[in-house]
Each structure stands twice: as C-alpha cells, then as structure tokens.
Amino acid sequence: MTIVYSFASPAGDVSVDTETLARPFIAEPLQYHPFMVLGDFFDAVRDFVLSKEGQPLTTVLSRSWGRKVHLNDIDTIVIRYEKYGTLYQIASVDIIAGDKNVKFAISAALTPSARKNIEIEYNLISALNMNTGLPYLPRVFFMDTQRIEKDGRIETMALSLAEWFEGYHEWHYYRDMEGRNRIAIWDMGGGNRFVSDQEAYEIVREASKILALYYDVGTGKRIIPWHHGAGDFATNVDSGKVDVKLVTVRGYEPFFSFDAHDASHPLKGLLLFFLEVTTKMRMDKREGVGYTTWADSAFVKAAVEGFFQAIKIRGSRGEMGSINVEDFIALIKALTRNEIGKLIQSQLDEYLARDTSDHLVLTEHLEEHTFDLIDVIKHLPS
Numbered sequence: 001m002t003i004v005y006s007f008a009s010p011a012g013d014v015s016v017d018t019e020t021l022a023r024p025f026i027a028e029p030l031q032y033h034p035f036m037v038l039g040d041f042f043d044a045v046r047d048f049v050l051s052k053e054g055q056p057l058t059t060v061l062s063r064s065w066g067r068k069v070h071l072n073d074i075d076t077i078v079i080r081y082e083k084y085g086t087l088y089q090i091a092s093v094d095i096i097a098g099d100k101n102v103k104f105a106i107s108a109a110l111t112p113s114a115r116k117n118i119e120i121e122y123n124l125i126s127a128l129n130m131n132t133g134l135p136y137l138p139r140v141f142f143m144d145t146q147r148i149e150k151d152g153r154i155e156t157m158a159l160s161l162a163e164w165f166e167g168y169h170e171w172h173y174y175r176d177m178e179g180r181n182r183i184a185i186w187d188m189g190g191g192n193r194f195v196s197d198q199e200a201y202e203i204v205r206e207a208s209k210i211l212a213l214y215y216d217v218g219t220g221k222r223i224i225p226w227h228h229g230a231g232d233f234a235t236n237v238d239s240g241k242v243d244v245k246l247v248t249v250r251g252y253e254p255f256f257s258f259d260a261h262d263a264s265h266p267l268k269g270l271l272l273f274f275l276e277v278t279t280k281m282r283m284d285k286r287e288g289v290g291y292t293t294w295a296d297s298a299f300v301k302a303a304v305e306g307f308f309q310a311i312k313i314r315g316s317r318g319e320m321g322s323i324n325v326e327d328f329i330a331l332i333k334a335l336t337r338n339e340i341g342k343l344i345q346s347q348l349d350e351y352l353a354r355d356t357s358d359h360l361v362l363t364e365h366l367e368e369h370t371f372d373l374i375d376v377i378k379h380l381p382s
Contacts, residue, residue, distance in 0.1 A: 001071075001072070001074050001075065001076070001077065002075065002076045002077070003046055003076075003077045003078075003079065004076065004077070004078045004079070005021070005042045005079050005081075006078060006079070006080050006081070007080065007081050008080050008081065008082045008083070008092070008188045009188065010187070010188055010190070010191045010192070013078075013080060016038070016042070016081075020038060021037065021038050021039030021042065022037055022038070022039060023037060023038050024036075024037055024038075025037055025038050025040060025041050026084060027089075027110050027111075028084070028111075033110070033155070034153070035150050035151065035153050035155070036148060036150070036155060038081075040148050040150070040155075041081070041089065041108070041157075042079055042081070043148075044108070044146040044148055044157050044159070045079050045091050045093070045106055045108065045159065046077070046079060047146050048106070048144055048146050048159040048161075049077065049079070049093055049106075049161070050071075050077075051144055051146075053071065054071035054074075056141070056142040056144075056161075057071075057095070057161075058070060058071055060104075060141045060142070060161070061095065061097070061102065064102060065100055065102075069097065073097045073098070074095060074096070074097045075096050075097055075098065076094070076096040077093060077094070077095055077096070078093065078094040078096070079091060079092075079093050080092045080093070080094070082188070085230065085231070087109065087113075087114045087117060087118075088107040088108055088109050088114060088118065089107075089108040089109075089110070090105070090106070090107060090108075091105075091106040091108065092104065092105055092106065092164055093106055093161075103164040103166060104141070104161050104162065104163065104164050105138065105161070105162045105163065105164040105165075105247075106159055106160070106161055106162075107121075107159065107160050107162070108157050108158070108159045109157065109158045109159070110155065110156075110157055114158070115145075115156065115157075115158040117250060118143070118158050118159075118160055119143070119158065120250070120251070121160075121248055121249055121250055122140050122143050122160050124249040124250075124251070124252050125137050125138065125140050125162075125248070125249050126140055128214060128249060128252070132213075132214065134210075134213055134214065136210045136213070136214075136244070136245050136246050137245070137246055137247075137249065138162045138163035138164075138165060138245070138247060139162065139163040140160060140161075140162045140163075141161045141162060141163075142160070142161055143158065143159060143160035143161070144158075144159060145157065145158050145159070146159060165234055165236075165245050165247065167236045167238060168234035168235060168236045168243075168245050168247075169185045169186055169187045169188070169234055169235065169236070170185075170186040170231035170233075170234055171183050171184065171185050171186065171195075171203060171228070171233070171234070171235055172184055172186065172228060172229070172284050172285075173228070173284045173293060173295045174194070176194060180296075181295055181296035181298070181299075182194050182195070182197070182200060183195050183199070183200040183203055183204075185235065185237065186231075195237055197298075199237050199242050200299070200302075201298075201299075201301075201302045202242035202302075203233075203235050203237075203242055203244055203302075204281055204299045204302035204303055204306065205302040205303070205305050205306035205309070206235075206242060206243070206244035206306060207233045207244055207246075207281065207303075207306065208277050208278070208281055208302070208303040208304075208305075208306030208307045208310075209306035209307065209309050209310040210233075210244060210246050210306075210310075211223060211226070211246075211277050211307075211310075212273075212277065212306070212307045212309075212310030212311055212314075213310045213313070213314065214246075215270070215273055215310075216252075217266050217269075217270065217314075217319065217320055217321045217323060218266065218321055219254060220254035220255060220265065220266070220269035220272075220273070221252050221253055221254050222252070222253070222254075222273055222276075223246070223249050223250075223251070223252055224250075224251050224252070224253055224276075224354075225250055225251060225354050225355070226246075226250070226280070227280075227283065227284075227285070227355070227358075228281075228283065228284040228285070229283070229284050229285025229292070230285075231247070232246060232247060232248055232250075233245070233246055233247070234247050254269065255269065255272050255273075255276075255347070255350065256349060256350050256353075266321055266322055266323055267322075267323055267328065267331070270311075270323060270328060271328075271331070271332070271343065272343065272346075272347065274307055274332065275340065275343055275344050275347065275373075276347060277303060277307055278300060278303045278304055278307065278373060279344060279347075279362065279369060279373075280358075281295070281299060281300075281302075281303040282294055282295040282299060282300070282303075282365075282369070283295070283358055283361065283362070285357075291357050291361075292355070292357040292358050292360070292361040293361070294361050294364075294365050297368075297372040297375075300369075300372045300373055300376050301376045304373075304376045304377065304380070308329065308380070311325055311328070312325055329380060332377055332380065333377055333378065333380055335374075335377070336374075337370045337371065337374045338370075340370050340373055340374060341366060341367070341370040344362075344366060344369070344370070345366070348362070348363070
C-alpha cells in the first residue's frame with residue numbers, strides 16, 4: 001500500500017516534501033499550533049483512516065463496492081489537505097484499489113469547542129439522513145479521535161469521514177468589474193469563476209428550498225447556524241443543470257422565542273423561519289472569512305421562490321401538519337412592510353448571539369430589506 005500526502009490547488013494536487021511536512025501547523029487562520037507540524041496533521045489523518053486495523057474503512061468500502069474488501073486490497077491512499085476553516089481542517093482521501101477509486105471527505109477538529117461541534121454535526125446529519133430520506137446532506141460513515149504526542153505535550157484531534165460531493169464547490173457573492181452582485185464558484189480544480197445570472201438564481205432558489213425541506217413543522221426546529229461565508233452549501237453547475245448540496249449541519253434548533261405552549265405556534269414558527277431564510281440568504285463573508293457582506297435584492301425572489309416550492313412539495317406529501325399551505329401564503333401576502341420589519345426585528349437577538357457582524361449588517365439594511373421582500377411577496381401567486 002502506498003500513502004501519498006498532497007495539497008489541493010486550482011492547478012491540481014501539489015506534492016508535499018519532507019521540508020514542507022516539518023513546517024509549523026496552522027491550526028487556525030493565521031495562528032500556528034503550539035507544537036504540531038504539518039506532518040503531524042497528515043499522520044493523524046492517515047492513522048484515523050486506517051484505525052482499528054482498517055475495519056471501519058473496509059466496511060464502508062465493502063458496502064460501497066458490493067463485495068468484501070480487505071485492507072491489503074488497497075493499492076494507494078492519497079490524503080489531500082483541502083482547506084482550513086474557522087472550526088475544522090478539511091481534507092480529502094482517495095482510496096484506490098485496482099480499478100476502483102472512491103473519494104471521502106475528512107473533517108478534523110482540534111479545539112475543545114470544535115471537537116464538541118464535530119460530534120454534534122455527525123449525529124445530526126446521521127439522524128436527518130435517517131429520518132427524512134432527503135438527498136442533500138452527505139452520508140457520514142465513522143468518527144474517532146487521534147492523539148498527537150510530542151515532547152510530553154499531547155493534542156487530541158477529532159475526525160469524521162463522510163461522503164465527498166465530487167464536482168460540487170463552495171460559492172460566494174462577489175462584485176464583478178461592473179459592480180454587479182454575482183455568484184462565484186470556488187473550484188479548486190478548475191479555478192474560481194462567475195456563474196450566469198440564471199445559474200446564480202437557481203443556486204439561491206435551491207439553497208432556500210433545501211432549508212425548508214428540512215424544517216420541522218411541529219417543533220419549529222430548523223438547521224441553524226448556517227452561513228454562505230462558512231461554505232455550508234456547495235453547488236455543481238457543470239452538467240448544464242444547477243444542483244446544490246448542504247455539506248454540514250451545525251445545529252437543529254427552534255427559535256429562541258418559540259413558545260411550544262402556544263396552540264398557534266406551528267404557523268408562527270413557519271413565518272419566522274420564512275423571514276430568517278429569506279434574510280440570511282443575502283449574507284455572506286468577504287473571502288469566506290471576513291466581515292459580513294450583503295447581496296443585492298435580485299436574490300430575494302430566488303429565496304422566496306425556493307422556500308414556497310419546498311412547502312408546496314411538503315404539503316402535497318401531508319408533511320405540513322395543521323398548516324394549510326394556501327392559508328400560509330395568504331397570511332404572508334397580507335403582511336405590511338412595517339409588520340415584516342417588526343417580525344425581523346424580533347429575531348435580532350438571535351443574530352447578535354450567533355454573529356455580531358451579521359447583526360450589524362442586517363440592522364443597517366433592515367429597512368431596505370423589508371421593501372425588497374414586500375415587493376416580492378406581493379407578486380406571489382395566490
């Protein structure tokens with residue numbers, strides 16, 4: 001078995017030499033780990049993939065390939081450092097066995113809070129995949145911890161192995177040379193590029209639809225927090241058709257103000273959720289990690305359309321509980337701009353608790369957003 005370490009780049013894999021492996025490890029953006037070097041990270045990922053004598057990995061491969069796979073069947077393992085984020089280090093691993101080749105995603109968490117979050121995400125994705133049967137989240141296969149010991153110092157890294165969405169890429173809002181707000185795909189293989197206006201519209205519509213499909217009408221639980229700046233959504237636009245996936249679930253909670261004892265709470269919860277989705281869809285982070293940015297009004301219509309597409313689908317399946325979809329649409333259309341503004345203001349504490357930059361930008365754009373949203377709502381079909 002050959003094991004290869006490399007970096008992902010827009011020009012393809014970049015091999016990692018001994019000198020590079022000896023460099024200090026960047027554990028967080030612009031911050032070196034107290035004692036780990038890059039080689040320690042790669043070795044920890046390798047040990048995780050092959051943990052327990054490779055039994056978790058070969059079990060996944062056997063199910064995937066429909067035949068019994070043994071560790072000695074594997075010819076090559078390519079471990080590729082993809083990127084670092086605010087919480088996790090992201091790697092991918094290619095498993096090559098004869099004419100078979102499969103790629104997995106690996107998330108690695110170092111800090112105590114990140115290790116706690118990765119376990120929560122793993123369990124939430126597992127539960128949502130099992131309970132909903134929806135195809136938008138990755139399959140998760142196994143997770144474990146690795147200890148890195150050096151000169152009497154110990155670091156613990158939590159890692160999970162999941163499905164890799166091949167051909168899907170993170171995307172962000174950007175201004176082009178003409179000042180237009182557009183969506184750029186972050187493609188590590190083909191290079192970053194703008195999509196067409198129609199593709200951008202479809203990306204936002206699909207992202208909104210996905211969130212609404214996972215909403216729990218009875219409890220008010222929704223996927224939260226999510227953020228374009230964190231790369232939570234990924235898209236594939238290369239096949240002539242826009243497809244969108246949700247790559248993670250950091251939480252699944254009702255609103256702070258959700259009152260489960262109120263007989264009308266399902267309707268109120270859905271209304272608050274509608275406003276949250278159509279507002280947060282406009283927020284991104286500059287270069288994915290900077291301050292919060294605000295997208296143009298063109299994307300509001302896409303978000304609204306995707307949301308209502310989802311609840312109509314769910315209504316046709318009998319998944320909306322006591323809520324009549326037509327009555328809900330009528331309720332939305334009857335709201336005034338001031339009423340919408342007050343309802344969004346009632347959510348500001350949640351924005352403040354989760355991201356102060358989001359809170360600041362929303363406060364600055366709240367009046368503008370209510371005008372944009374009411375303009376889309378009034379044109380909704382009854």
